[in-house]
Amino acid sequence: MKKSPTILLGCLSMAGALAAAGCGGVTAASYTPGTAVKVGLICLHDNSSTYDKNFIDSMGAAAKKLGARIAGEPIIKTGVPESYEAYTAAKDLVKQGCNVIFADSFGHEEFMLKAAKEWPSVTFCHATGTKAKIAGVKNYHNAFASIYEGRYLAGYAAGLKLQRMIDAGQIKDSNKRDGNIILGYVGAFPYAEVVSGYTSWYLGVKAVVSNVVMDVTYTSSWYDLNAEKAGASTLINKGAAIISQHADSMGAPGECEEKNVPNVTYNIPTGTECPKTYVAYSKIDWAPYYCAVVNSMFDGKAIEGEVNNNWTGTIGTESVIYDSANAEDKVTLERVKGELIARTRRVFDCANFTVKGQHLTEYKADVDDMGDYKPDTNVIKTEGGITFFDESSLRSAPYFDVRIDGITELNANTNS
Amino acid sequence: MKPKSKHRSLNFPFYVTKRLGFSKKKYWAIRAGGILLAFFLAGVVCTILKPGSFGTFFHELFRGCFDFSDISTVIDLLVTFSLLLLIAITLTPAFKMKFWNIGAEGQILVGCLAAAGIARFNPDLPNALVLILALLGAQVASTIWTIIPAIFKALFNTNETLFTLMMNYIATVLSAMMISLWVKNGSMAFGVLSNGIFPSILDNTGTLAVILAIVIFIGMYFYIKMGKHGYEVSIVGESRDTAAYVGINANKVMLRTMAVSGVLFGTIGWLIVCGVNQSFNATIVGGKGFTGVLIAWLGHFEPLEIALFSFLSAVMDQGTRTAASAVNISSTQFSAICTGVFFFVIIACEFFSRYQIKMHHKEKTEVESL
Numbered sequence: 104m105k106k107s108p109t110i111l112l113g114c115l116s117m118a119g120a121l122a123a124a125g126c127g128g129v130t131a132a133s134y135t136p137g138t139a140v141k142v143g144l145i146c147l148h149d150n151s152s153t154y155d156k157n158f159i160d161s162m163g164a165a166a167k168k169l170g171a172r173i174a175g176e177p178i179i180k181t182g183v184p185e186s187y188e189a190y191t192a193a194k195d196l197v198k199q200g201c202n203v204i205f206a207d208s209f210g211h212e213e214f215m216l217k218a219a220k221e222w223p224s225v226t227f228c229h230a231t232g233t234k235a236k237i238a239g240v241k242n243y244h245n246a247f248a249s250i251y252e253g254r255y256l257a258g259y260a261a262g263l264k265l266q267r268m269i270d271a272g273q274i275k276d277s278n279k280r281d282g283n284i285i286l287g288y289v290g291a292f293p294y295a296e297v298v299s300g301y302t303s304w305y306l307g308v309k310a311v312v313s314n315v316v317m318d319v320t321y322t323s324s325w326y327d328l329n330a331e332k333a334g335a336s337t338l339i340n341k342g343a344a345i346i347s348q349h350a351d352s353m354g355a356p357g358e359c360e361e362k363n364v365p366n367v368t369y370n371i372p373t374g375t376e377c378p379k380t381y382v383a384y385s386k387i388d389w390a391p392y393y394c395a396v397v398n399s400m401f402d403g404k405a406i407e408g409e410v411n412n413n414w415t416g417t418i419g420t421e422s423v424i425y426d427s428a429n430a431e432d433k434v435t436l437e438r439v440k441g442e443l444i445a446r447t448r449r450v451f452d453c454a455n456f457t458v459k460g461q462h463l464t465e466y467k468a469d470v471d472d473m474g475d476y477k478p479d480t481n482v483i484k485t486e487g488g489i490t491f492f493d494e495s496s497l498r499s500a501p502y503f504d505v506r507i508d509g510i511t512e513l514n515a516n517t518n519s
Numbered sequence: 520m521k522p523k524s525k526h527r528s529l530n531f532p533f534y535v536t537k538r539l540g541f542s543k544k545k546y547w548a549i550r551a552g553g554i555l556l557a558f559f560l561a562g563v564v565c566t567i568l569k570p571g572s573f574g575t576f577f578h579e580l581f582r583g584c585f586d587f588s589d590i591s592t593v594i595d596l597l598v599t600f601s602l603l604l605l606i607a608i609t610l611t612p613a614f615k616m617k618f619w620n621i622g623a624e625g626q627i628l629v630g631c632l633a634a635a636g637i638a639r640f641n642p643d644l645p646n647a648l649v650l651i652l653a654l655l656g657a658q659v660a661s662t663i664w665t666i667i668p669a670i671f672k673a674l675f676n677t678n679e680t681l682f683t684l685m686m687n688y689i690a691t692v693l694s695a696m697m698i699s700l701w702v703k704n705g706s707m708a709f710g711v712l713s714n715g716i717f718p719s720i721l722d723n724t725g726t727l728a729v730i731l732a733i734v735i736f737i738g739m740y741f742y743i744k745m746g747k748h749g750y751e752v753s754i755v756g757e758s759r760d761t762a763a764y765v766g767i768n769a770n771k772v773m774l775r776t777m778a779v780s781g782v783l784f785g786t787i788g789w790l791i792v793c794g795v796n797q798s799f800n801a802t803i804v805g806g807k808g809f810t811g812v813l814i815a816w817l818g819h820f821e822p823l824e825i826a827l828f829s830f831l832s833a834v835m836d837q838g839t840r841t842a843a844s845a846v847n848i849s850s851t852q853f854s855a856i857c858t859g860v861f862f863f864v865i866i867a868c869e870f871f872s873r874y875q876i877k878m879h880h881k882e883k884t885e886v887e888s889l
Contacts, residue, residue: 181850213710
């Protein structure tokens with residue numbers, strides 16, 4: 104054993120020599136318009152998460168549509184945490200010759216931005232992020248879709264279902280609080296994206312059945328089967344008549360099926376898994392975005408439809424998808440969808456909700472993410488005689504973080 | 520005697536006995552075979568998931584670890600290697616003392632938490648000063664976390680295994696809670712540190728972390744092998760009575776050893792946050808605290824064996840990740856399965872070189888003759 108320190112030092116100097124022998128960093132491939140685009144995608148989880156599955160499936164659909172404009176199969180990296188490993192994953196994709204790299208989770212953003220600064224010839228597109236607008240990095244982009252419109256429609260479908268339950272006498276006293284019917288929502292974090300989501304869903308239900316209130320419970324994770332199941336169970340015990348969720352596992356839909364409580368899902372329809380309780384679903388289809396980016400690159404143009412490096416898909420661009428289990432409801436829902444597209448109906452119409460008893464006339468949101476969490480921009484607008492909260496038009500990621508009357512956060516223990 | 524008769528009543532056709540006179544050469548030959556088998560099996564798993572990918576798997580595994588045209592690949596490998604190495608060696612004195620600390624994960628995490636907090640809230644101080652403050656803060660936090668189970672064991676003789684295990688979970692929840700307090704928009708995304716970051720060497724802030732980790736490892740080597748403390752630890756480990764007889768206060772040695780571990784775990788947390796990640800989240804240690812326990816045990820608490828297994832474990836982890844993305848395996852579990860196969864095979868080798876299975880020939884004939 105006396106030799107060991109010498110061996111160790113030997114190993115060390117070898118490591119040093121190896122390091123010195125290395126000749127610097129990764130060089131990115133440059134892209135010439137008109138040639139096939141090599142595409143990479145970074146995902147937080149894998150197919151077992153409905154959220155990531157949606158991105159992976161959309162990428163598959165986009166690749167089919169784009170055909171020869173894409174070089175080979177897109178390279179998909181799964182299980183990439185929201186830490187330095189996201190940067191390492193991006194680096195590996197650059198090394199493999201990707202011309203455009205997509206990432207799917209909010210916490211990947213800073214690491215994508217770092218990579219974008221390092222390899223300016225590669226296009227980086229980050230979904231759900233907030234920094235592209237102010238970062239001033241040309242090859243760094245954010246994207247989202249007006250999913251609040253999809254959730255509103257799914258909520259509307261839930262309202263129609265609720266009305267049928269009321270007519271059939273299925274709503275009991277235990278489903279009511281002060282004469283209002285209780286709804287439930289399982290959220291991930293008390294964050295604008297989630298708040299915007301549950302508020303639009305709630306307003307969708309309320310557009311059909313006016314006397315509703317809602318409980319929201321947070322799981323503090325984007326993907327936690329047990330916590331989502333437990334959250335749904337809590338809401339059911341508190342009397343929720345219909346439940347929806349913004350969390351990515353089958354936890355809440357499964358619990359609802361077990362307890363026979365109607366459920367509105369996100370990202371995937373659960374008609375086969377939960378035949379008794381599935382009501383409607385909404386999701387973002389990322390394929391139109393992927394196609395827009397690749398086609399624009401191929402044609403040597405700026406990304407079509409982008410404002411300030413932000414791309415917001417809408418129902419109009421077919422980026423927002425919804426469906427309902429009830430065939431008869433579809434006619435009504437199509438009508439409402441038409442009104443949303445025509446802007447004669449607004450999801451966040453200030454006339455339809457109050458904050459501490461008042462209708463909003465001005466509200467400052469943290470649109471420019473400087474890392475200071477300070478509201479900076481008035482987002483209440485009036486157009487066509489409707490005063491509304493102008494969501495997702497100043498940047499793609501949601502910034503609706505208003506806590507409106509009628510919604511109770513059961514476990515928002517922090518900072519709100 | 521009772522257990523024996525119980526076994527007989529279960530009618531196992533075999534029994535397990537300790538091997539005697541097993542040569543070191545043979546032992547290492549079996550281990551080497553086991554290591555090769557583990558990598559082969561990982562290739563088989565890959566081929567099952569994606570038929571025809573056997574050759575690509577090994578090519579990509581190698582490229583993912585030893586691509587010298589991109590030095591950062593090698594540095595990333597050395598980062599994982601040196602952190603595992605340092606964690607396992609830090610656990611070693613406690614294990615030698617038969618203090619079964621399986622709380623390294625949490626003990627490092629609180630160090631990370633303290634370092635991240637200090638770096639986040641001092642964006643305007645000089646970088647070097649923040650680095651020093653973060654190091655000290657991490658060491659204090661980790662030492663507190665590490666020494667609590669030791670104090671309870673000294674005072675109330677509580678079970679340290681359960682105690683340290685439990686504190687891992689508390690550390691995780693504490694970290695999540697602090698992030699939710701710090702990140703005011705509710706997204707739980709900590710972001711990247713702007714201050715308190717290691718200087719880059721070879722274009723990578725992890726390089727300095729690797730160098731520091733290896734230097735500390737060498738220091739620990741001498742501490743364990745040649746220092747008075749190391750000697751005392753081994754006496755206490757062998758028998759508390761003997762320790763008392765030669766005038767060693769076992770509790771004092773235990774508390775001191777755990778305090779030393781705590782300081783080092785804090786340092787590791789600091790290396791992870793300020794050196795490697797420049798960020799923080801509740802799962803930033805990524806299971807290395809648990810892998811370190813396995814490595815320390817498989818390495819028989821011998822620094823060089825620990826180095827070997829740290830290296831192999833790092834290659835398996837990083838190589839299979841690269842291979843998975845290259846052959847388009849979209850499951851996040853692939854790398855975990857390979858690491859599991861690796862440790863399973865090595866532990867099996869360990870078992871069969873220490874023990875052998877014999878059949879109950881004699882007893883059978885006895886029964887038959889009756």
